[in-house]
Amino acid sequence: MKAHDKKSQDSLTPQDALDYLKEGNNRFINNLRANRNLLQMVNDTSEGQWPFAIILSCIDSRTATELIFDQGLGDVFSVRVAGNVVNEDVLGSMEYAVKYAGSKLIVVLGHTKCGAVTSACNRVKDGNITALMHKIKPAIDKENTVKEERNGKNAEFVEKVANLNVFHAIEEIRERSDIISALEKEGRILIVGGIYDVETGIVDFFED
Numbered sequence: 682m683k684a685h686d687k688k689s690q691d692s693l694t695p696q697d698a699l700d701y702l703k704e705g706n707n708r709f710i711n712n713l714r715a716n717r718n719l720l721q722m723v724n725d726t727s728e729g730q731w732p733f734a735i736i737l738s739c740i741d742s743r744t745a746t747e748l749i750f751d752q753g754l755g756d757v758f759s760v761r762v763a764g765n766v767v768n769e770d771v772l773g774s775m776e777y778a779v780k781y782a783g784s785k786l787i788v789v790l791g792h793t794k795c796g797a798v799t800s801a802c803n804r805v806k807d808g809n810i811t812a813l814m815h816k817i818k819p820a821i822d823k824e825n826t827v828k829e830e831r832n833g834k835n836a837e838f839v840e841k842v843a844n845l846n847v848f849h850a851i852e853e854i855r856e857r858s859d860i861i862s863a864l865e866k867e868g869r870i871l872i873v874g875g876i877y878d879v880e881t882g883i884v885d886f887f888e889d
């Protein structure tokens with residue numbers, strides 16, 4: 682498999698970009714890998730990069746984007762921050778990816794058993810972690826189906842908050858980035874959420 686170039690990136694629709702990730706995750710869970718020569722890809726991308734997607738995911742060591750979607754060098758922009766939360770640097774990175782680097786897809790990818798979400802559910806306060814927890818709090822506030830044991834010990838509660846946290850991040854992206862919301866309205870990009878299951882390796886995309 683070759684690295685993307687300007688021509689292959691231009692020819693992709695946002696839905697094609699999403700299909701690439703689905704196909705890649707399907708290879709991953711079947712323990713298949715696209716045949717890539719990474720050193721050749723270094724050479725192919727030495728003059729530039731044409732990634733088809735930007736993926737915001739957690740720092741969790743089990744959720745490395747290029748691995749779980751079976752992607753090579755130059756294929757995707759990878760933004761990783763604990764709890765896959767949005768801030769202005771993340772938004773700036775996404776704006777660069779879709780407006781200037783030609784990416785067609787923005788993915789916000791949460792995951793099961795997320796330590797950051799669990800800690801937020803436990804109202805952890807410590808150093809700079811406090812501010813990070815604060816960014817996950819809106820998802821906790823939105824969760825209104827679990828009535829008892831609304832904390833990190835309740836796996837069901839944590840998973841529901843993790844899902845809502847993805848939706849919250851997507852809302853933030855649309856509300857806080859005029860560049861991204863305009864491109865989305867024009868149909869030039871897609872914004873999709875999903876959850877990676879650390880027990881199965883499967884990514885479940887939220888598609889309506």
Ligand SMILES: [Zn+2]
Nearest residue numbers: 739741795796
């Ligand atoms: Zn996590």
